Amino acid sequence: MSQRKDLIIIGNGMVGHHFVDTFRALNGADQWRIHIIGEERHSAYDRVHLSEYFQGRSHSDLALGTSEGYQQAGIAAHLGTRVERIDRAAHTVLLSDGEELCYDKLVLATGSYPFVPPIPGHDAERCFVYRTLDDLDAIRSAADQGKTGVVIGGGLLGLEAANALTSLGLTTEVIEFAPRLMPVQLDATAGTVLKDKIEALGVRVHTDTATQQIETLNDGRLRLHFADGEPLETDVLVFSAGIRPRDELARQAGLKVGERGGVCIDNHGRTSDNDIYAIGEVALWDERIFGLVAPGYRMAETVAAHLEGCDSPFLGADMSTKLKLLGVDVGAIGDAHGTTPGTLSFRYHNEAKQQYKKIVTSADGKRLLGAILVGDNSAYDSLLQYYLNDIALPAEPDSLILPSASAAPALGPDALPDSATICSCMNVTKGGIVTAIDGGCCSVAEVKAETRASSSCGGCAAMLKNLVDATLEARGVEVDHSLCEHFSYTRQALYHLVQVEQIKTFDELIRRHGRGHGCDICKPAVASILASHWNEGVHDAAHVKLQDTNDTFLANMQKDGTYSIVPRIAGGEITPDKLLVIGQVAKDYRLYTKITGGQRIDLFGAQLHQLPEIWQRLIDAGFETGHAYGKALRTVKSCVGSTWCRYGQQDSVGMAILLENRYKGLRAPHKIKFAVSGCTRECAEAQSKDIGVIATENGWNLYVCGNGGMKPRHADLFATDLDDVHLIRTIDRLLMFYVRTADRLQRTARWMESLEGGLDYLTDVILNDCLNLGEELDQQMARIVDTYQCEWKATLEDEQKLKRFRTFVNSPAGDDNILFVEERDQIRPATHEEKNRLIASA
Amino acid sequence: MTVQTQNLKWVQLCQRGDLVAESGVAARLEDQQLALFYLPDENRVYAIDNHDPFSQANVLARGLIGDLHGEWVVASPIYKQHFRLTDGQCLEASEVQLKTWPARLNNNNVEIALAL
């Protein structure tokens, strides 16, 4: 065995992490011992989406890598540790904890730091920068007591910081030294349009303003003094005046650095020392620093390849950007200032709508050189493709930015060459996407999972969808399976996205993959997916707004607005004492009682505010919720079985109880019903259930995908003579596969019919494990079984949740419009006429 | 809606803390029942009649809210018709429109306006 070499990566930021990821994917890692040293205490996270930290996303939501992940991959991660010095002669680095590590090759991925202009007073306690999670924590705690904020710097990041301060509830102002906002990207008119729009949103913008001194007042607040104009007081100040490469290690080690900073690299990412590479924002290539993540990723790939002896040179990168700043669309492509001589420019400025669009073309009007968009980014995708692929412009180039009765001629996916970059973050071309579709992907979600296109900034999502749809259509695949107007995905695809991207909330899912706010179709569907995948309480704060009333109040709403209550009676077995409790509760609250088809007892006629009291009594008596309100396992019906019945082959009641307790609470696309019969006389009617189990002399026969209901279907025999362990494992896998792949409100019967290959395919997947999913399905089910909790018990222990169970928020009374009459010695809702009569006689 | 502020009387129904984000609660005002929907991102409250004319039950506060064609609506939890939060219009039946009230958050008080 050859000796493993040492590779050290300094900096665990976005690019450093991407490098490790790429390098491992190239299998290069096998010959190397890898060390990552990161100064931040957090493992690498998505800095591009840093601001979402203020919207409730945590480090783990934003994380790109985790310490455990690195550890599992055999990588030594030293987080919260800085490299103090590089000794090139000895090939060692010295860490802040005193440790010294040897390297054969070294990668610098130290990124950059925010530049703080040396204004007197800039180091006051309430002055911050906006770069790391720790910065944001500090800003948040300062903002807690404050009312106002100021951002110095009106560039891209400054405006993002201003937005963040606004989201913390601060009244925010932006100070820009230059005569306009985003001076690098925008021209004067665009800057003015942007300024007007931002001011209309309540953020004041001062351009042409030089800050001369920052005075700290007695109460800790700051007073800003300007060259001219009134001073300005603020609680919080954030500097966003540009970034500078963190090249201090390189300087100390004597590597070649640029005049204005940055570690010089060649096309392979090599610095002036052949054993040291630099990538990301610290690297200077062709006299240029790239302050965006995509070029950094390209450098990382170049270096990973080079270490493997491959040649994949870095030849610069496109710096076009599209963003939403404070809700305003801004796009900048190529050279929009028209600095190349002989260029033509076309402008469209709509003052009413506050939109500005400009394109700059070559002298002959055939090639796009740059563009600026403010207030409307709809043309961005097309323009970017013209620009990147050097596609000939239409005869009237301005048609691309003019509003017209028939929408602007968008560049269709057909017009793009295979080499066209669709996703510049993950470097995925049209050709790559078409190949993925040829390889079997048939939805945007699958293509995303396969190619990772659109999984970083998401800017290309619309483009990607167009391309995937067009390619699929060209292959004769039907595409529109939109769940509703908010999501152009099927439930299955959404499940996939939740799983692949580890999405935990509806808000995140709709932000990344949908539009609008959601509706009564997609909200419960997504809630069910999140519950199936994460098994978190349906009442957890982020999910509250998603549940329909039955799931919200853990009861079934009836036609008069009252609820019915169904405690679980597993297998239909119940003790006399428990029967007495149900009887007494029904009497005390005057509820209508009825035995259900699933061998349990339904209590009708409770008002919202009564539910907790009733449940407290049921729980005290040892009952649990029956999930009759959920798209979940309902009941496992059983006959009395071998214990009492002279024909019984096995203990069907015992098995029914075991199954019901195992799967209770499992959220699914639709309700699931089971039954267990003790012999082939089939008294439990197992063959009409989603899962039917019938005892044999040797064990159990398993039937699947039957149902009663509107379109009855007999279950199919799936496996025979199973012992208990194999029975449960088979059901685990089948249910989990159903939960993961069925469509919204699709019972198992329709689901199975919809699978290509039907029962045979299902047999292959579940019994022969042809997809190699078995273990994964087992694990998922185990997790769900392990994390089961009775939702009613949890609710009763939570004051905050109980607050929702009020008929009125401003009165303890019940709804006096709910009236009952008696029929067969029990209550029933009064009809409309009966109500009128009752009210009249009252 | 153009309502002259001077002709309105604002009455307090409950506190902000009684509301549930992006969801509804019911409140009473004498014989009336109101459904209050809270949109924290827009710092807005909508107040519409809690009575669902299709089921004749007082349930709209318990419906799911969302946007359809860009407008906020609540879906009745019983027969699923949608009602616009801004003006109570039923999207499935043009002749059905529910009563609405101007509503606001006044610091932490939730208030609706009654015409004088």
Ligand SMILES: Cc1cc2nc3c(=O)[nH]c(=O)nc-3n(C[C@H](O)[C@H](O)[C@H](O)COP(=O)(O)OP(=O)(O)OC[C@H]3O[C@@H](n4cnc5c(N)ncnc54)[C@H](O)[C@@H]3O)c2cc1C
């Ligand atoms: C708020 C915000 C929004 C952004 N939005 C976008 C966007 O929309 N699109 C886009 O393309 N880009 C965006 N960027 C820029 C993008 O985040 C950067 O281009 C990217 O993070 C650069 O990656 P990097 O690895 O080079 O640097 P970083 O991510 O900064 O990582 C460098 C890491 O190295 C560590 N380090 C430095 N010195 C040492 C040392 N001596 N020892 C150990 N560790 C060290 C640092 O602590 C840091 O963790 C945004 C940045 C911010 C702050």
